[in-house]
Amino acid sequence: MARTHLRISDVAQRAGVSPATVSRVLNGTATVGREKRDLVMAAIDELGYRPNRLASNLRRRQTEMIGVVVSDIENPHFTEMVRAVEDAAYLRGYRVLLCNTDENPAKQRDYLGVLAAERVSGVILSPTDRSAPEISELLDHDIPVVAFDRSVDDSRADSVLVENLTGTRAGVEHLIECGHTRIGFIGGPTGVQTADERREAYEQAMIAAGLQSSVADGGFRAEGGDRAAHRLLERGATALLVANNLMTIGALQAIKDLRLRIPDDVALVSVDDPPWARLTDPPLTTLAQPIREMATAAVELLLSRIGDHGAAPRRQLFELELHHRGSCCRTDN
Amino acid sequence: MARTHLRISDVAQRAGVSPATVSRVLNGTATVGREKRDLVMAAIDELGYRPNRLASNLRRRQTEMIGVVVSDIENPHFTEMVRAVEDAAYLRGYRVLLCNTDENPAKQRDYLGVLAAERVSGVILSPTDRSAPEISELLDHDIPVVAFDRSVDDSRADSVLVENLTGTRAGVEHLIECGHTRIGFIGGPTGVQTADERREAYEQAMIAAGLQSSVADGGFRAEGGDRAAHRLLERGATALLVANNLMTIGALQAIKDLRLRIPDDVALVSVDDPPWARLTDPPLTTLAQPIREMATAAVELLLSRIGDHGAAPRRQLFELELHHRGSCCRTDN
């Protein structure tokens, strides 16, 4: 093995051709005579040459790299999303650069700046700050951005969103059908689009049914869900609609602490359908997001946009799916 | 905003200095006069200049990028690992390139080749194929490799491993203390180091206790765990030691299908301590790996190795921790 990297000129020399010809063989960008092609291939093999992508990237002024910016990859929602993005990207010859923002606008800004500087092919962004100027900067430089889960202000971005309104409403209605009237809602942080939409949908549905709303903020986190559940149950709720999977972990903990049983003492519907939703006793009724489909759609949007910057922005909407399991009605399941 | 990217020479012109001076200010690599520095800073701000990293990367012949190669980021074990790697890398100004191999040697080969071509700063690898020549190729080119969870053949790689033997043995002994003698083991695929070590440790511990082993292969996957649990329980096992978290999901499913109760009918200890281990009823007794610490150690090893290629290979060992919860002894908890 070479101690130092080989260059394309080493291959060219060995094969008795010009570097340009080696490049053409490597990239299949032009027809090369059968004879020279074989010579080049042989030289590459013999030398174990591997092209330096840094040089190629600079010269072509692009990379085959997608930036994925999410709040936290440990949230199963994003774990699944990143996995699906990686699958789709790999098939198309793209790499995935992983960026966690922790819902911190400064970290988002920082990472978007890095992605701009690295000249990535595109960015899939679940924004913490939808109005960050770095988003426009990327778009200005023809780096496409797909907003995931949450919209961004810059209208040039494509987006992949969930129709939270109808789905959440269906969840409330299901609890009502199960005979509940005192339905509490554990919501996410105000200002986060998915949180706001789900809360509004809940309130609309409650009003439509002539019931009184009871909302507690769980901040989209497990501990918050725990506290919020305690509060709502103290206020007499017999059913809980929880706006994401992390808060559901907290709510389950609270229910266990209070020695309440599901669904007899408390019914529960959770937005998100994490892998452990079937493991609890009873298994959880959930409002699942079709994440794999959403993630694949995001990659498709992104890659179709590369080299076609002119097209009008597109937005794809996905529905929440109610998975009936055992946590709502006693006769459920 | 500029339609086209600005170059360092644009900044230089605006500031009335040479590109070299702008570069020095940008990188802090040399002392620049206060006056010129201010001029340069102002020009950068006014123009909104952002250096092109592709050029910088090529010139410096390196990137600030770490490749993380794991079998599946949806496995909570690796989710947590990748999260911790990202945290540590971000703090040190490095990016994370995420690579899933699906335990497929061809995909591992492919990704390692990509990482070599991208000239990443280093690679953290949980190998599917420990003897892949691409590992040596990376090392040959002074790209450090840290083996994570599983060793690699090339002795130049650093490694971060878990002491599976003592930990697994402790798990068996705990089940024995709870009064069990018919303890079944659900193991991973033969040839995967962590799987082999855990199986051997189980068998040693059983022999040491004068008990008879009963092993079933669950392939480290949920469905496999389900099947394996059925098999072991049919053979009369009253306790199950499960070698990873995915198979535990399957085993729990099997136990539920058979309408068995934990811990009264079946006791269970699981290697790995996923987030949902506290959500089951009863909460699971587990053998946790200190993943965050392991991941942080891996990044430290990697970055300390960058620019210090000569040092002797290092290996760090971590212990499994037995978390007593409610799935083993009736008097537990």
Added chain:
DNA sequence: CTGAAAGCGCTTACAG
């Protein structure tokens, strides 16, 4: 089909 030459946008000895 093929090669010579220019250039991607930085960084870094080198000279002063």
Added chain:
DNA sequence: CTGAAAGCGCTTACAG
């Protein structure tokens, strides 16, 4: 402290 110049290793018009 600062600038002119070379060069990182490719790709790609251009010419033939």
